[in-house]
Amino acid sequence: MGNHSNYHKDSHAFTAYWDDFNVITVMVEEGINDYREFILTDGHLDIKLEINGDFKLGKKRVVSLLTDTDYTPGTEYYLKHASGEESLVMTGKVVRTKGFDERYHYDGDLGNFITKKGTLFKVWAPTASNVIVNIYNDSFQKVNEIPMLRQERGLWDCEANGYGEGTLYTYSVRVNGSTKEVVDPYVKAATSNCKFGMVADLAKTNPQNWDPTSKPTHAKPSDSIIYELHVRDFSIQSKSGLKYKGKYKAFTEELPDKDGIPQGLNYIKWLGATHVELLPIMDFGSVDEMKADPQYNWGYDPIHYFVPEGSYSTDSHHPYTRIREVKEMVAAIHNKGLRVIMDVVYNHVYHLEASNLEKIVPGYYFRYDHGGKPSNGTGVGNDTASERKMMRKLMLDSVTYWAKEFGVDGFRFDLMGIHDKETMKEVRYEIDCIDPTILLFGEGWHLNTILPDYRKATISHAKELPRIGFFNDRFRDSVKGKLFDTHSSGFATGNFSVKEDVKKCIMGSIDDYFITASQSVNYVECHDNHTLWDRLSRSHPHSSEESKHQMHRLASAITILSQGIPFLHAGQEFFRTKNGVENSYKSPDRVNKFDWRRLRAVKENVTYIKGLIEIRKYFSALRMAEIHEMHSIQFIDTPDSTIAYRITQENSGETLVVVHNAGHHSEWVYIGEGEKWILADGIQAGVDPLDKTEDSSIFVAPLNTVVLIKIE
Incomplete structure (x- = not known):
């Protein structure tokens, strides 16, 4: 049939696509009426065709042709018509078939x-x-x-x-x-903006005495206290005291205490967190690594899944530097007795058309709707297809690479509900083979992607996904108010109709969502949406500053003292504000910075949150996981504005009593006979008793949390 190497796509008569191994779909534009006069060739042999049907689609005609020889990927086939028109048969939906x-x-x-x-x-x-x-x-x-x-x-x-x-x-x-x-999608080292891949000897990126398996021990997921942080935010403020502003290396700096509070990474250790969760540190596209001018993005726009982001490195030009500095950061965090969680974004890419994955195997790595348009459940123009074997492999290979090469201790999956359950189960299995104490959790939101609902890794399917955690939206909404109604209130902010929901959340939502409480990631603030302080400013604009402080403390206390895994957004302990900006993903540093000055200005609240964390870590009864353990929690009858419960500490004879008063009036709460030590009173908290009482009832001030321990 001649040489087609100089083929140009300038024919407008028809276009053709392989939609299955023996099915070609032809979009006929004009001028062709006899579909029996099509001829298919692979450049050597003609292949027999049979008309399977045709129908009108707008001004075009869609013709389905059957072949008697299966499509062979990599072969350039041409469809010719007796009229002289011809078209390269493009690879179409065949790449998304199970057979492929x-x-x-x-x-x-x-x-x-x-x-x-x-x-x-x-x-x-x-x-x-x-x-x-x-x-x-x-x-x-x-x-x-x-x-x-x-x-x-x-x-x-x-x-x-x-x-x-x-x-x-x-x-x-x-x-x-x-x-x-x-650029190779599997490259591990790259130049600035990942324009070129580089052949790397990864051993040469290891810091001195590097051992990714040397990390703090961690017994069970419910022992975790997660502190979510953006690499640049942490150190960028001029008053941070840190030299390497906005860089990985800021986490390696040692500074003396200031105003009685540690600086840098020592602060997070001092506060009591067990895990530092970093917003995306995989290579992303929204920051130009070649520009010196300040740039900002959260980084939820991935390009390379094996290469660290270069803008947080001291030298993005040298491919080894970013790798070594991430390892130095992880080692520094481990040396403080903390673990590291990566926020990973496998659900979409920066731009579909520019993606190396799309250029190498067009149409394969992404989902498309029935009309052939990219599925857009992520809201950014593309959804990756985790259910396809090579996308699943990419995810598994990437996760295990970061766990082995960098010693990462946990993975937070962005928009996890868009992935399929089988993939997430395989992720859990693969990281279990490396280290079973690695945390795995994500956003189990239901999203409108072209995957059957029963296959999605959503929170409604949590009981089918053991040992995978989920952000608990019921906890968030019932404690602080509905996410998408910023003027609404939750229990901690005055809506007592959700009291029963909050009680279920305190129990780890095991009756509603989860197999174990440790699947419940409890939070009232994260990088998304308003900070809790800014939310209170919207939902309670006429409340006094002190009243908002009290509501903020109460919501944080419920988060820290509930069964499950408490999740704190960096700065939550000092009433972090982003000046009302709800979605600060590309806002400047002045909006997003971790405000060390504000931290010191409200030191009393910071030490209160630190004290609540001490209480949680000291009493194992606050960190139960299995359902059979939950029988030791007994709720006490209280007014609508108050939640109170007892937890019996196994093997010690101690009983913890926790009271949350969300009302604007003091309440008497019956707490039982005997001598009790007060550990938290809404202003101070810690494992060292503040006072003791032998009263059978306690007077709880408005918007307050009280924790007591009774020793039998």
Whole structure:
């Protein structure tokens, strides 16, 4: 049928797509009426066609053709018509069929691998007709092009002799008739803005005495107290006292106490958190690593899933620096007795069309609706397809890489409800094989993506996903008010109709959502939406500042003292404000900064939150996980504005009594006979008793939390 290498997509008569292994869909524009005169060729042989049907779609005609020979990915097929018009048959929906996954998924290693002679390159590109490794020098000039060989199951590889560690490279992938230059999706080291991948010897990125398995012990998930933090926020304020502002290295700095409060990472240790959760530190696209001007983004716009973000590094140009500095940060956090959680974003990419994944295997890694448009449950224009084998593999390979290479101790999955349950179960299994104490949790929101609801890893399916945690939206909404009605109130802010919901949340929501309380991630503030202080300013604009302080303390106390995993947003302990900005994902530093001056100005509240954390960590009864343990919690009859309960501490004979008074009036609460020590009174808290009482009832002030212990 002739040579089609100079084919140009300038024909407007029709376009054609492989939608299954023996089905071609043709979109006929104009001028063609006899569909029996189509001929298919692979460049060597003509392939028999049969008309399967046709129908009108707007001004176009859609024709379905059946072939008697299965589509072979990587072959350039042409559809010709007797009229002389022809079109390259593009790879269409066939890549999203179950058969494609079964025939072409590859379960081996991908990326670059240093050998004795050079480097072995491996990329999965089943639909490509040609793949080349482009070699660049340190001046970013191309010095060689090395053809790759097609192997089984869509793999392409080649060994580039003479090109070892430090080699800069890209791939040129020809697919659907055009060639695009891409960066290896599995690359571990890259130049600024990840424009070029680099062959890396990761051992050379290790800090002195680096051991990713040397980390603080951690018995069970409910022992966790999570402190969510943005790398840049933490150190960027001029008064932070930290030298490496906005950088990973700020976490490695040692500073003396100031005004009686530790600085830097020592502060988080002092406060009592067990885990530092970092907003995304994988390479993301919204910050230009080449620009010196201040830039800000939360980083929920991923590009590379194996490369650390360079804007938090002291030198984004050198590929090793960012890797080493993340390891130094993790080591510093571990050395303080803290663990590290990564916020990971596998549910979408920065831009679909610009994605290396889309350029290499168009249409495969993402979901599309029945009309062929990208599914948009994430709200950013694309949803990744975790249910497909190679997207699932990418997620598993990425998570396990960060756990092994960097010693990461937990993963918070952004928009986890968009992923399928099977993938999340496999993630849990794979990290269990590395370290069963690694935390795994995420946002189990129901999102409108093109995946059947029964397959989604949503909070409604939590009981099918053991040992995977979920942000508890019922806890959030019942304690502070409904998320999307910023003028509404929750129990802590004056709405007592939700009292029974709050009691269930205090029990870890085990009756409603979860198998164990440790699946419940309890929070009233996170990076998303208003801070709790800004929310109170909207929902209670006429309340006094002291009244809002009390409501804020009460909501935080309920969070810290409930069964499950308490989650605190950095600065929650000092009434963090973002000046009313609800979605500060790209707001400047003056909005997002961690305000060390505000922290010191409200030191009494900070030490109160610290004291509540001490109480939680000291009494195991506040950290139960299994359902059978919950029988030791007994709620006390109280007025509508008050919740009170007793917890019997196993093996010690101690009984904890917790009282939350959300009303604006003092209340008498019956707490039982015997001598009791007061550990928290709404102003102070800690394991050292503040006072003692032998009264059977206690007078609880308005908007207050009281904790007592009774020793039998």
